[in-house]
Amino acid sequence: MQRGLNTRLGFFILTVVLFSVKSYLAYRTEFNLGVKGSMQELLLAVNPLPAALLLLGLALYLRGRKSYWVMIIIDAIMSTWLFANILYYREFSDFLSFSLMKGSSSVSNNLGKSIAGIIHPVDFLVFLDVVVLILLIAFKVIRIDVNRFKKRYAATISLLGVLLFGANLTLAETDRSGLLTRTFDNNYIVKYLGLEAYTVYDGVKTTQNNATKAHADSSDLASVKNYLSKNRVSPNIQYSGVAKGKNVFIIHLESLQQFMIDYKWDGQEVMPNLDKLYHENDTLSFDNFYNQVGQGKTADAELMLENSLFGLPEGSAMVTDGTTNTFQAAPAILSQKGYTTASFHGDVPSFWNRDNTYKSWGYDYFFSKSYYANADKAKYNLGYGMKDKIFLKDSAKYIEQLPQPFYAKLITVTNHYPYLIDSKNESIKKFDTGDSTVDPYVQTARYLDQSVGEFLSWLKKTGLDKNSMIVLYGDHYGISNNHKPAIAKLLGKKKVTNYDLANFQKVPFMIHMPGLKGGINHTYGGEIDVLPTLLNLLGVKNNDTIQFGQDLLATNRNQTVAFRNGDFVSPTYTKYGGDVYDSKTGKELKHLTTTQKAAVATLQNHVTTELSASDKVVNGDLLRFYQPKGFKKVIKSAYNYKKSAGLKELKKAQKKEPTSLKAKNKGKSLLSEYTTDAPELKSSNSSTSTSDSSSSK
Template identity: 65%
Template sequence: MRSALRKIQNFLNTRLGFFSLVLFLFWLKTIWTYNTKFTLGINSGVQEILALVNPFPTAILLLGIALYFRGKKVYWIMMIVDVIQTTWLFANILYYREFSDFMSMSIIKSSGSVSNNLGSSIAQIIEPSDFLVFVDIIVLILLLAFKVIKVDYTPAKRFKALGITILAVVLFFLNLGAAEKDRSQLLTRTFDNNYIVKYLGVNFFAGYSGYQTYQQGVKKANASASDIQKILKKINKNRAGVNAEYYGKAAGKNVIIFHLESFQQFLINYKVDGKEITPNINKFYADSNTIAYDNFFNQVGQGKTSDAETMLETSLFGLPSGSAMSTYGTTNTYQALPAILDQRGYSTASFHGDVGSFWNRDNTYKSWGYQYFISKNYYQTKENYENGYGIKDKIFLKQSTKYLEQLPQPFYAKIITVTNHYPYQLDKENQSIPKTKTGDVTVDGYVQTAYYLDQAFGEFIAYLKKTGLYDKTMIVAYGDHYGISNNHKKAIAQLLGKKKVTSYDLAMFQKVPFMIHMPGLKGGVNHTYGGEIDVMPTLMDLLGIKNTDTVQFGNDLLSSQHNQLVIFRNGDFTSPTYTKIGSKVYNNKGELVTDKLTTKEKNQVAKMQDYATDILAMSDQVTTGDLLRFYKPSWFKLVDKSQYSYKLSDAKKALKQAQKTKKSLLSENKGVSTEKLYKTDAPELK
């Protein structure tokens, strides 16, 4: 026993031994922090292994720098590196407790937001156990000070230090490869900072967010005020006028945006074995007071839902790769619809049954001017309440009424559902119809979750009618992106009743519903071609908001001057005349006409392509250069992100205060909650 202890002590008295001890202690406290201070959503054996491994690569790399030196410098450098890593870990513990997110470099850089966000409340959020991450540092200092561990003065061997560096690099790429296999496009799409930390570690996240911030800074530094003026000039040239019949029809009305997750147009009136998949949405679609579009396309890229939200709220496209919300949402300047309505007396809120950090919503929504963000921590949750990407729709919508009824009117509320999300799995007690029988495991469950979403939608509409909100609200329902990707060609062909599908068929399969309902609105099915980029200008005109000098890349769908060229994020396009997919050109009958076009027709298609390319490039320039910081319309007040807090306690206070000055559904009902009016057949609540 003594011999073993002597060997351990002798090893610790070497540079490599001390390095190993510091590394082990840092790994130990990092794992402890992962499990006790963060909620990373680890839900598989692979993710558990990666979380155990991911602290090593960057820690080995950083601590290994000391091994290139000799004597006391080795120990000083290791301790300094350890203190820096630990301080970063400690800062993230505090920040995560407050915001359920990690402290990115852009957060630190932008407007002193760390001090604004944490400074005033640090005493309230800190816990004694947080300081345990510093215990090992104190122990190491004492071990060195009392010479329990002695300084190794032998000459440094550079090949050993180089070997440690190489080991760190190899471990990192093995870690990254395993992470990418479990979660593809992890770094290119950047779903959620939790994902980065869960797969690659809190140290890596610091470097990754620093790189992103640097890249953003370079592009912003090269941008100028003249850039936005050139773009605005082109936008004004193509801006559509208003439709006098509809302009201002919804002025002063509440607005509810109902986000139909992964919901495609083909589901409207679709039947399986003679049974409607979406009877409630079908009824809403066919209502005489609903304007329903049957040639409305999703235009998302890798950002998917976040791209749809970006277009909806800002009329800017997503990025060619990754998510604009994740990359630029924290720091960029926007003139978004929530802020515009806020400045016109609306209360604004987004409701989502998942964590606030997903797609960086907790930061982006502040940039967009949302007063309230009702996310997962606002809701009562149990194990069987959730399904994949958050709280099941029926439970989520019922609980949302608690906050919806408190919003001062008029309000702008976005309701984001999640159950109809890939991979379309639903527990048996919520399955009301059988799966389709295409043989494709992913596709066949789609109708079950779509049917569940439709039921939830029906329950929500019934609640709005009972409370009277239905009669004084413009309800907008839209599908955010495809549910079944084009990789499932055989299954898609079966669903559509075709032997096989062409590139044109797949382009048409990208249609999603877009419906605008309001009592007294002249409705009907509108065949105009459009996409998500057109939603914001359409809603602004219906609300009677001047829209002649905004930076928007869409146009009012109700305008006779609306440009019906629908641009996809990859540069392809569709229109009432031609659809171009890659190098293939189709006519509006779906016939391949690439080699049959006349010179005049080729020129027409070329002009369409040039326009599409130009629009996408200008939108990207606005986002990557943060060009809206240079453009300030006289009617718009710059959003002050520091004025918004999405803490539950702060939201409750703000809503309670708001009841005193403005009428909400709750105050109209003399303080009696309308929650009991919401009826759901959710089995979990019985």
């Protein structure tokens, strides 16, 4: 063995074996790939080999010492890529993509604390083989073979890598037909072909998507229109126009999941304000409402909410397409109906490329970090922007100046991973799951609830609530599927199944308005359905738009909810992580009958077609070729979100349209009516109150 290792081929084989074993162990321990059966086990063990032979084999074409060190450098680069994916997957249950990395500059702000919370010391073991190889060379345990390695032998190894990949792909196709042509789940690619093959696949796919936009034309819309015409349903007439002319508040509940509604912990109701609102007679609450986000997370949720278009299978459409694509979004639709439209976010405007995307969507105003006097003070910030209590209070200054009716979206951020909260703002103890990522979630969720309670109290005191429709929604999961033991404990189960994890994707969705016929609605739906629902409530015609959602209140709607990776839930069947369940009983259907197979296939076809059609619209920028009747194309250059320009425009609007809350109060501000118990503001705010009591006044 010693003699063998002292040859270049022997050292190469050692490097390949160490890298392949390391990759396999990482696949098994760090990723949830859903490996089932001996064939998938075999492919998982074999799939690191082709890439290792091809990439590490490049060093064999070099001479002498250079060959050894280049081999180690290539191993180190591949190990770094594995390391990065382990960290990303731990929190987001997906793999890094070129689209995501391309947009990393727009989400890099405040990521340091998140990464620090994700890294485990054991993660650095992925570099152990690299260190071992360096030490073996440095201390001459393995001697460098300076003899020439014949090029034909190096070429033979490269050919072996290609052939092995071909065999791997062939076996993978027998187990999962159409692996590279009909999948929306990156887990399948890594499970069958390996991380390196996925990277190449993603690169090719990204290039193809870029080419698609360049070659797209109006004829590409034909299939999309055909799909929509077959699947469009009539909205619920009973609710049509009941909110016409009302202000609209969209309150973005960061990372909040449905299981937290009515949840009790440590003898307390965790979210009393939202629980109360959820059960009020004039609140429409949905208990089968799912997040449908992909890698874009919050950005995907915003895209669906305001465009009824799905996020992309890789990266964020707001980042890759938000600046250049044509959109027909809620802000533009309502602005052309006389609404003032504004978004509020207590962080930098470039986060998720909002400063450019919002222009494409037609927002009149974007109140970001520079508009908030407290935004740069360290004690007023946590993680991804201003603390919610301070952010919502400071946003009231601009809300009271917006000409009515207005459409205002407020993006909270404190309940964002890694769920940081200072001791002064803690009002409930941590969960006791033993998972350091999950346990503080309850504390930031409680803080979010208190923040919303204070804001709703101000709306009541000022009378704004009487002329407003308030929409609250959770954008995506807060606790990823990688925390199964903790999830089981939170749900009171010994073990969670994929059926439980599918239902763990539920997020709150509520529509509150005085006089609204409310109640808890059990229809199955998701974020893609929000825009058609709101437009019907507002009495806005919506029968010729390119939207993939359906009115959640429609009686004849299709209740199949598509997840971004191609899985789905419906009132009859749930498919998640490759398993199929009876949605009514939660029982796994391991041996489907012919009838069940046909029913599941029909649902899967609907989901695949819907996702593909939406991707076609976004990737091809097809809305540039279509304009609904009465809709005017958004002129992006007409918008300026710089503070000086925004304040000037707001001041002008006060005189031109004196319909704002402040104008109706004879120019006097109503900010004194806003009470908060934020400890950071106590020195400058003598009027404080507890948020729970303020919401019940």
